[in-house]
Amino acid sequence: MVYKLYYWDGIPGRGEFVRLALEEANAEYVDVARRPGGTAEMLKLMSDAGAGTIPFAPPFLIDGDLVIPHVANILFYLGPRLGLAPKDEGMRHVANGLQLTITDFVAEIHDTHHPVGVSLYYEEQKQEALKRSPGFLAERLPKFLGYFERILNQNPTGRQQVLGKVLSYVDLSLFHIVEGLRYAFPNAMRASEGRVPALIALHDAVAARPRIRSYLASDRRLSFNESDIFRNYPELDRQD
Amino acid sequence: MVYKLYYWDGIPGRGEFVRLALEEANAEYVDVARRPGGTAEMLKLMSDAGAGTIPFAPPFLIDGDLVIPHVANILFYLGPRLGLAPKDEGMRHVANGLQLTITDFVAEIHDTHHPVGVSLYYEEQKQEALKRSPGFLAERLPKFLGYFERILNQNPTGRQQVLGKVLSYVDLSLFHIVEGLRYAFPNAMRASEGRVPALIALHDAVAARPRIRSYLASDRRLSFNESDIFRNYPELDRQD
Numbered sequence: 153m154v155y156k157l158y159y160w161d162g163i164p165g166r167g168e169f170v171r172l173a174l175e176e177a178n179a180e181y182v183d184v185a186r187r188p189g190g191t192a193e194m195l196k197l198m199s200d201a202g203a204g205t206i207p208f209a210p211p212f213l214i215d216g217d218l219v220i221p222h223v224a225n226i227l228f229y230l231g232p233r234l235g236l237a238p239k240d241e242g243m244r245h246v247a248n249g250l251q252l253t254i255t256d257f258v259a260e261i262h263d264t265h266h267p268v269g270v271s272l273y274y275e276e277q278k279q280e281a282l283k284r285s286p287g288f289l290a291e292r293l294p295k296f297l298g299y300f301e302r303i304l305n306q307n308p309t310g311r312q313q314v315l316g317k318v319l320s321y322v323d324l325s326l327f328h329i330v331e332g333l334r335y336a337f338p339n340a341m342r343a344s345e346g347r348v349p350a351l352i353a354l355h356d357a358v359a360a361r362p363r364i365r366s367y368l369a370s371d372r373r374l375s376f377n378e379s380d381i382f383r384n385y386p387e388l389d390r391q392d
Numbered sequence: 393m394v395y396k397l398y399y400w401d402g403i404p405g406r407g408e409f410v411r412l413a414l415e416e417a418n419a420e421y422v423d424v425a426r427r428p429g430g431t432a433e434m435l436k437l438m439s440d441a442g443a444g445t446i447p448f449a450p451p452f453l454i455d456g457d458l459v460i461p462h463v464a465n466i467l468f469y470l471g472p473r474l475g476l477a478p479k480d481e482g483m484r485h486v487a488n489g490l491q492l493t494i495t496d497f498v499a500e501i502h503d504t505h506h507p508v509g510v511s512l513y514y515e516e517q518k519q520e521a522l523k524r525s526p527g528f529l530a531e532r533l534p535k536f537l538g539y540f541e542r543i544l545n546q547n548p549t550g551r552q553q554v555l556g557k558v559l560s561y562v563d564l565s566l567f568h569i570v571e572g573l574r575y576a577f578p579n580a581m582r583a584s585e586g587r588v589p590a591l592i593a594l595h596d597a598v599a600a601r602p603r604i605r606s607y608l609a610s611d612r613r614l615s616f617n618e619s620d621i622f623r624n625y626p627e628l629d630r631q632d
Contacts, residue, residue, distance in 0.1 A: 205486045205489075205543075206542070206543070206546070207489065208493045208496075208536075208539050212489075217482075218482040218485070218486070219486070220485050220486070220489060221489040221492070221493070222488070222489050222492040222493070224464075224492065225485055225488045225489050225492055228468075228485070228488070229485050242457075242458045245458070245460050245465055245468070245469050246445045246458070246459070246460070248462070248465045248468070249445075249447065249452075249460060249461040249462050249465050252461070252462040252464065252465055253448045253461070253462070256448075259499060263503070263507075267503075267507045267508060267520065267524070268507060268520065268523050268524045268527070269524060269527040269528070269531075269532075270532070271527060271531055272527070277523075280507065280508065280520045280523065283508050283517075283520065284507070284508045284509060287508070287509040287511060287512070288509070291509075291511055292509075292510070296448075299448050302446070303445075303446070306446070
């Protein structure tokens, strides 16, 4: 079965959390919107008057007849199929809880440059962004990073991964969080990374995995840019 | 097995989506923080240095040894146990996708009064809230409400519920969304409800269910107030 991933072309975005899991598992998948006519196909699916399970927004995954939206939901579904989730059902909900905390973190990161509205440009809400970002960097960034550092340190089977003894999709997502934050807030991250050594070690270990390394070097991996969640606006970074 | 729900006392908040499911199923549960010493017990659990699966924030559910955070995750876990989720695994992910869209909607509703930062008071970000709210009411509110209206209308087995032929936890959550929006934005809702008749009919049908009616009349149901997600600030409502 070939998985079909639907997400906006041109940015890593929220789709990247799904791509990393598919790539690590060497799963067969199509990144639909990156093919000719793919974006039109995606938009048509989202306006299909006949289907009861149309998604509100990308990303969504199609597996046979099933249409599954939302990153955490897609990963919850794929996790056991790709060998990237705990075997125990209860622990899968623990993994999903961690992934949903990443979802919340991503939303707060996005809102540093979009505090007023998703349909306005950054330039139309720059003043409000300049008010929001310092609080995010001073309080929320260390709180979220520190939380995952603590989760890693408190894993009774080792701080190499967040859950149990083997890699899960949550670890892959944390890799992307560190990547994105380094792109968006290089000053703040330079000042923060020393306090979260286990998280940085996890990032480095994921980057060194053969399939991930190969993916990162391929043209399937899109570059960060200022249409994405993680945007490098120096005025929103820590001013040192 | 008695479920233990942990959520801030004094507001319906995000905990309410879980309470409605537990109440409709007549499940045995304790709303821990509403008991004497309960808030201290909740905060202690969240700072427990020994546990690997500490939640980032309330609400969380404890079932035996398992600690499950995040509303959608709790409901995904409870759904089959309470008879409030589809039997088919794939359809459970469809339900979870709808619930996660409700999660996003709730976050946007919250941010109408908190566009700049969670740790600031409303009064400290009122100007930004006055800028954000009109866009939310003009674009996002109709988009989300219209989406769920469409989901109801496109259910091949009937518009009485979002999925299949029986009530699910998603329906209960949509009831609370309508309740909360009516409290927070009465003008905007008066202008909107005519365009989403299936959603309003679903709200009314849930309100009339015997266990829900009994719950709403009990002191287990907390009132909306201005510490909650749904806040009645007339200046943020539609100005007619």
